[in-house]
Amino acid sequence: MLRTLPTNLSTDPQRAAVSRHLAQHGEALRNAASLLQGQPGEVRVLRIMSDLRTTTKLKLATRRCLVDLHRLLSLDPLFGDPETDAGPWQFLDPGSREVEDICLLADGLFALLVETGKLDDKMDVFALAVHDQDAAWTRPRPTFKRHEDTAMKYFEHLSLEEFWTRTLQEIDSFHAQTERTEEELSATERNTLLQSIARLRHDGPLADGAEDLVSRIEALLVEAVDRETLGYRGVFDGHNDPDHGAFGTVRAVPILSEQGCVLEGLLQGFRMIAAMRALLSARVDAHRQMALLKAA
Incomplete structure (x- = not known):
């Protein structure tokens, strides 16, 4: 006692x-x-x-x-x-x-x-x-995956050229957002991030070195968010069945500083670009393969 x-x-x-x-x-x-x-x-x-x-x-x-x-x-x-x-x-x-x-x-x-x-x-x-941020933590927030799925369904209706243009526009927008992160990132991190984004935009999202650039950008942002993570809180992810009790798992949800929330927004925005790039790559490959099949 x-x-x-x-x-x-x-x-x-x-x-x-x-x-x-x-x-x-x-x-x-x-x-x-x-x-x-x-x-x-x-x-x-x-x-x-x-x-x-x-x-x-x-x-x-x-x-x-x-x-x-x-x-x-x-x-x-x-x-x-x-x-x-x-x-x-x-x-x-x-x-x-x-x-x-x-x-x-x-x-x-x-x-x-x-x-x-x-x-x-x-x-x-x-x-x-x-x-x-208390109010945001006490209510469920839409998951990035759900937002990504909705966006992907919209992009599927765009022509290949329209979708490629939209991807470049998203990269431009992300570059502009990054330029405003003077407080959230160190000078070295910010410069590295801006250079990588500019190269991704200049060379194109499907260039030979694009995959490495995407991995580098995401890793830098993940590390920055981890640095601004103050702790974690357990959140039950599931449902309560009246007959059999609770079904689900307990998720560890990060508690972020104010700067961490800004960085998390950047990270999720870039993950959307990465998802768009993956879909764009698949559509280009499909277009090329269909052309080969028709020519055979």
Whole structure:
């Protein structure tokens, strides 16, 4: 049984907020962390509580530990097995009470991090001060795949020349968007990205080196988004059957900083271009093969 943390020994509002939260949810957090990661998970919670007992101010190291604990509860793949890619959630029943409790604890801890962030004049990265995005996270967002499928059906009705023109226009638009990312990307990343896009536009989406350019651009954007990922939250993806219970899985949904959201938009936009390029390649190949069949 965890001892109750005193909350009235410090005038630091951030430490007081964390102490109150741990006093109320410390036992449940310890049990959840232990379920997901065993003894190392339990030690995470005990370390935070120990730090709170020995200091009168919320230390940066303690805030790091809180963020790591949130990532664990949010089923961050970082805490999986690097050899098997098995996450701590793999053996949990998505419809179980334990998973529901873990999701509630993750939401509560996220709210705590936002609260401490509002008290932080510097609003640093560990504050998770991204409250304007809360509404977007609490409701399902249309998946990129669904948007891509809808767009592909529209593109199928375009002639080959019209579709090729549309692909080039999308590349031009993406280049213009990238030029406006002075805050989200470093100068080196931005220049590399702009040069790769310009070459893809100049040589054409089906040129010999286009595949390498596409892979390079996507890898750069994925790395940039990962850098701006503050944690993960578990989201149940499925449905509840009245007779048989819940069917589905728990997905780890990234929590992004404000800059991360901009980069994620760029990444999804470029993935649309990559999908258009793949369809364009297939249509060109089909046109060529049909011409050969007719000539035979």
